[in-house]
Amino acid sequence: MSRVAASLRLIAVGWALVRADALIPREVEPVLPSSAKWAGRALRIFAGGKARQGRPGERLARVLEREGPAAIKVGQFLSTRADIFGGPFAEDLSHLKDRLAPFPLSVARAEIERGLGRPLETVFASFEGPVAAASLAQAHPATLLDGTKVAVKVLRPGIELRVAQDSAALRLAADLAERWAPAARRLRPRQFVEVVIRALDLEVDLRFEAAGCAELGEAMKADPYMRAPDVVWDGVGKRFLTLSWAPGVALSDPAALTLEGLDRKALAEAVTRGFLAQALDHGLFHADLHEGNLFVAAPASIVAVDYGILGRLGPAERKYLAEILYGFLNRDYARVAAIHFDAGYVPAHQDRDAFAQALRAVGEPVFGRDARQVSMGKLLAQLFEMTALFDMALRPELVLLQKTMVTVEGVARRIDPTHDLWAAADPVVRRWIARELSPAAKVRDFADEALRALRAIARLVEAPGVPAVAVVQTRSGPPLLWFLAGVAVAGLAFAAGIWLG
Template sequence: MFATLASFARLLRALLTLVRHDAILPAEYQGLYPAPARLAGRIARLFARRDNEANPGERLARALERLGPSYVKFGQILATRGDVIGERFARGLSRLQDRMPAFDDDEARAIIAAELGAPVEAIFAEFGPAIAAASIAQVHRARTPGGVDVAVKVLRPDIEQRIARDIRTLSLGAALAEKLAPASRRLEPRKFVATVARSLSFETDLRLEAAAASELSEAASAVEHYRIPEVEWTLSSKRILTTRWVEGAPLSDLAQVDALGLDRAALATTLTRAFLGTALDRGVFHADMHAGNLFASAKGDLWAVDFGIMGRIGRPERRFLALILHGFLTRDYTAAARAHFAAGYVPDKHAIADFASALRAVGEPIFGKRADEVPMSQVLMQLFEITDLFDMRLRPELVMLQKTMVQCEGVARSLDPQHNMWAAATPVVEAWMKRELGPEGKIRDFTEDVQRLYVSLRHLPDAIEDWTEIGAKLKSGELQLSPPPKTAWTIRLVWLAVAAVAGAALMSAFS
């Protein structure tokens, strides 16, 4: 009870913080709101600070910084979508990506000494001040005694407790949203918060991040010009992660990118293919691809850092995703609709033809268009209306994929406003489809079917033995059903059940 009241109080504090910064229903967008929202906005601004920044994005960024790391993550996603929220608003939010206030250098050194068991001076030949600070951790540049330049990531003090409080508050907010706004239930707000909570818990154990970096490095090897820095395992622990230093220009600073003389359009294409290539080919992808986590080298390679949030997608979901994308890319909306139904994304009560028509209404106006020709805010609104019309529910396992797709496209657009995501995605999707649905994919399917059959057959004797034992107990009267059946029928039912189990086991191997 006390914990719930505390969460409710923090929820009210979050609302008041947004009001104080004029970050909820900001004045700049007053003319776009319906009448009730305009009235609510005017009342809220009576309590706003008078010294607020002119940029509404900057005001929201400062409010989110005060609220905590979980809220900052939400702002980081918005910051990548200048085409949706407006470039001015996005610029104000961009401070959340890697320019948050750093914690004290002495604290960082104390954490490193406690984690690695020796003073910083004994571990590194050089150790500089924080060069980047985000909501979860900050990064220092250092050099090992062997002369290797490294990036040392250090968790913020007490970050685990802060995130736990944030998640309890967000969970309460999600529960209230489902109760007070029934229309929100289709978006599964509580499951969404649970997904975010799980990802944030992974971010607070840097050993898991080190493993994720290693795994993503293997996946990235299949994507041209996509690179992941090597982990220094002996200099990493739960609260410390050390990787090789990346020389390059952050994509959050386009002036530095231009200073290297790089082709922005090529970088945007690499970014799109890096995301889709690792997601489809290996089922793993960097799930926090904001501009502050991406660097361009002088050679034109794209480097990713910060692996606290990793996305994973199973092979069945990858196949459905590829079929859906392929349907859009080839303008075969019926095939894309069938893939939605086969995946269970759309209830069977709807007609495939109707859903295909709805997908056509979204796809045709934007097919082949450049990014600067597509009003993404309108597209998103239309997609939201379609999901409502066809009773589509949010799929928690795809939350990270959808969130990262939004981030990735937003960064690609900032690099090249004319970026054609369709053209960039086509080779990746077609290559994956050829492997998945061609001879190689069929051989893999057959191999997996044989493996499932083998497992089922291994369990079949145990199932028969169990049912035989039940039959013996029923026959002896040790075990009775209610109402008690006749002995002959008991034996028949037992063996019928055995046959059903055996049949099910065999069929499951090929399902």
């Protein structure tokens, strides 16, 4: 897609939002500063007709649905935060999760047969019309030849082109923000957009999703919080995917929260703990946990579907995340501040004590409060102000994590309006700390470091051109390598002895 075409697409999206009075809606005017009020009034001169009818959420949903996958995903994200944007607004956007207009059954059948290279009946005994349709694909109930009920996901026709168009428009928007909005530069719009585009690119190859579902499904079995469907590999292709049928009711269905015997408190905790256990314990997490992708059953069973977007965290990021959460749980703001500086999340020239003070100002009003007494909108605004005050830049490697944490809390609060994110996180975080930062873990880490050092020494000794002195042996036979190994082991034992006291 050319830069001119991308520019025209951005202009078209902006014009559609203006025409629908969805950019600065008239309903929010009372809470806006004067400058924004006047901007909104000026834009509403161009709004009109049927486009501006309905509530703000309805108007926005109509625009987003027309504008394609990236726009729809924005709507899905907004729909999870009724506690920030209000219940009616979130509800008006909720159909974007899994209730979009489907494409014909005949098209889905033809797509699968083209991928299989043989008739659909060689794999499926039955194949029914779609039961859910989202931005990129739709889901069909089907039955395998052995009678097993499955769900078959099929990509929308031409979706790859729509994603490519969205990607070009996003890159242009990031370039414009980088050039003309200096305040946005610390958010690194270009890097942020590349993370989003990479996720979209992976989503349009369902073989990657199948692999992700299988990998994360294995990790989920270590905890009781959440499960993944099984992959039916005979029914997997680039544009279609077959999974075992997810039991329960989609959380996007209003009937889900009225199921007999449902424990809403335990269910909300399972959503939060399931996500944190994935991120901390395995460094791999489902990064699209909106209600349309969660199937629930009484009392607190959850099956997650749609593994098109997975997030990954390296060992260092997992450690920082756990220690930050642990510091907040213990209200140790000085420690949380130190971790932010050690991780490079806050520039080194900033004042550590002032940052700890700012963290306290954000954290203290939240602890011990009923979730319904906490304004998440105000809290997020305060956090954003703090990032600006301390010149904190966006971390591309944490984009999916941060986005998913916000989504997860929104979903959990919809299930249980009194949900306490910190209380729910506590056992998972403390378990990680006890396992990874305990004396035994320190000894294990020392051993790993010593082993890596020995391997490095061995490679050095075996490398061609190493000076002879490096491989000198004593008359009794042991090479210098073993002497160094003994020193390393002795040092390890000494350090372990000190740590264990």
